[in-house]
Amino acid sequence: MKANPYHWMRPNPDLFYGTERFELITEIISGLKRGESFAVIGGRRIGKTTFLRKLEEEITKANHILFPVYIDAQAMPGASSPSEAFNWIRSSVQQSIGADLLGDDWGWIRKAIDVTRCPKLILLIDEFDTLREYSWCFTFFDNLRAVLHNMPGISEWIAVVITGARMMQTLRNSAGSPLANVLTWKYLYLLNKEDTRRLVQEPTGMQFGSDVSETIWVETGGHPFLVQHLMHHLFEKAEEMGEKQAIEFAKSKFLDEHSITFRQWWFDHLEEDERKIYRVLREKGKMSAAEIAEVLEYKVGTVKEYLRTLSYMGVVRKEKENEREVFSISGIMFNQWVEENDIVKETDVPSSVSLHNLFDELERKLRSFVNNYLRDTGKLQELQGLFEDQVREANERYRRSTNSDGDCPLERILEYTDFSFPFEIILRFWKDFYDNRFPTDERNVILGRDPNKAKQRFEERREVLTRIRNDLRHSRPISEHDKDKARVFCRDMISIMEVKSHAR
The missing domain is CATH 3.40.50.300 (P-loop containing nucleotide triphosphate hydrolases)
Known part of the structure; x- marks a missing residue:
């Protein structure tokens, strides 16, 4: 073979x-x-x-x-x-x-x-x-x-x-x-339809026909990464499962194992104004920059900048139609993921921010979010008994930092604890945070509707973020995969630490 x-x-x-x-x-x-x-x-x-x-x-x-x-x-x-x-x-x-x-x-x-x-x-x-x-x-x-x-x-x-x-x-x-x-x-933009057909057919010696290349084109929109993923599994499974089922298998496998890629594209690499444009194109189909600007009441120049980003991100296609430049969403796979996972995220953290700054913003919001909970529920006074070692270490850091002999005021204790400690507090009072503190829509999309499985996903994010943050702070090499995961998980955590009243 x-x-x-x-x-x-x-x-x-x-x-x-x-x-x-x-x-x-x-x-x-x-x-x-x-x-x-x-x-x-x-x-x-x-x-x-x-x-x-x-x-x-x-x-x-x-x-x-x-x-x-x-x-x-x-x-x-x-x-x-x-x-x-x-x-x-x-x-x-x-x-x-x-x-x-x-x-x-x-x-x-x-x-x-x-x-x-x-x-x-x-x-x-x-x-x-x-x-x-x-x-x-x-x-x-x-x-x-x-x-x-x-x-x-x-x-x-x-x-x-x-x-x-x-x-x-x-x-x-x-x-x-x-x-x-x-x-x-x-x-770099998406492949066009003819180039996608050639990528489907030529490496396999024309093993797959035009119906397959058409399906791959519609599913991926000409994104070379998605084309190669589907074709890799189609090549492996076509004889066993048939072409149609093999493509469906490849799609499911991608969403099961690599959906974080789509989450990163949507929530980390795009800003909310750019996501708004994508939503307009989903609803109305092909449109020019001027037509989009009219719908959203944006300046045309601003819309063109956003469309360029959407285009090089590989989620929107630019083409000529009747001598005018129009834009449309590209690829069923990504579009279906957006339909199932999209939530409006108004955030003050731009998509171009460095990972260092993203961690700084997460740490600031995390400590504030947990501190507000402890203050509102009267649990500040319980910290010493529940987390004796962490509080003792925080007091020692406070004394060294302030050159004083006294203990750190309880309302400032989180300023002197490790990055992971606020996560531990959330896990200690998990049911209360899950039911009453996390915005419902964001919580359900990011962590899930089952509280126990959601807790497991939260623990995974704590472990991954703590490890990568420590590597980053000590200038140790970090793989691109880990950087991508950290950026997505940082934004996930920032989203679920918004005020509960923002939930719909």
Whole structure:
């Protein structure tokens, strides 16, 4: 039996499809030769890593003017300063070209040019927005700008192509962003119908017909991650189950095992105004930006920015119809998930916020939420008896912090406890919190209607968040999967700690 060609969790430049993506590669290579650097923004799982790997392949194949080096920013060990990050980049280039690149400051770039005998070194930095998680990131961005733009004798020898998701958008939009005007900004969007058909049929040697490619197109909307997931399981199960049942099996398996991906797209990567636009498109079908703006009473320019985000996130499609640009929702799978899980979340935590800041906001809300409960129910006085060790440790921290001999006032005790302690209090009084404190709609969607199963899900979030927060605070490496999970779980917890009266 032929090996399964679809590996939906692993980047594979051999399965690179998309007419617009090939055109973008050609455009970027031409721009690099002219001295440009690029940022490519796309939603999670839209194919950014495969795009960079294909770009690397095409640069290597096409010319001897550019020397590409692929660097995965997620692989960087925890760095405590911009200089450590740049040293790690230097060591990555050194490993790629197989030569020592020692030298003062940026002299290693000239040495890399000498060794490779190429006029320009191209750094292909994947998951660049990972660097936003470090407190020193903006100094790093300032330094990178200088290297690319303002160092005679260095800048002409180096260019970058960086990729990232929603947090990258802040580097483009923020006033005074050091990289906004030294990079050319590009976006990855969904595959079109013909490219989706080719991705379904060509890797399998035309094993599946047009009816299958049509079904995959309708279900996924041309999202390459979802196409490959369905096709992976269809390839494995078609003979045993039949094509139709195998596709249904693949859909169910995705929703059972990976629905957190959709939750992240919807609640973490999109803001409420963008979700409003998606809801309008669900209700009314294809619409132009001007028509959406009229319905929502937004400015057209603002709507266009939101639509661009929805498009590169891979949940909305842009197309031409009768000489006008229209937008529509894309893919039954995601749309059905939204129908079953959508709740209105008005939040002051923007989707582009760093994971550090998201944890800070969660910690602030968590301590306030629990403290209000203890005060309202008169249980503050019970803490000493129920949590003797935690209260003793909090008092010791309070004395060290305030240089005093007395105990911490009970109403401030949570300020001096570990991150996980408020979770422990919620679990100790679980029934009261579940029944009377969590907003009902948010609680039911996030934790479920069964109090016991909801408690298990809450405990999972406590364990995951505590572990990842500790790694983050100590600058230990964190996988992208764990970062994604932490962002979703942080927002879940923030949502269920809103005032109960917000529930419907």
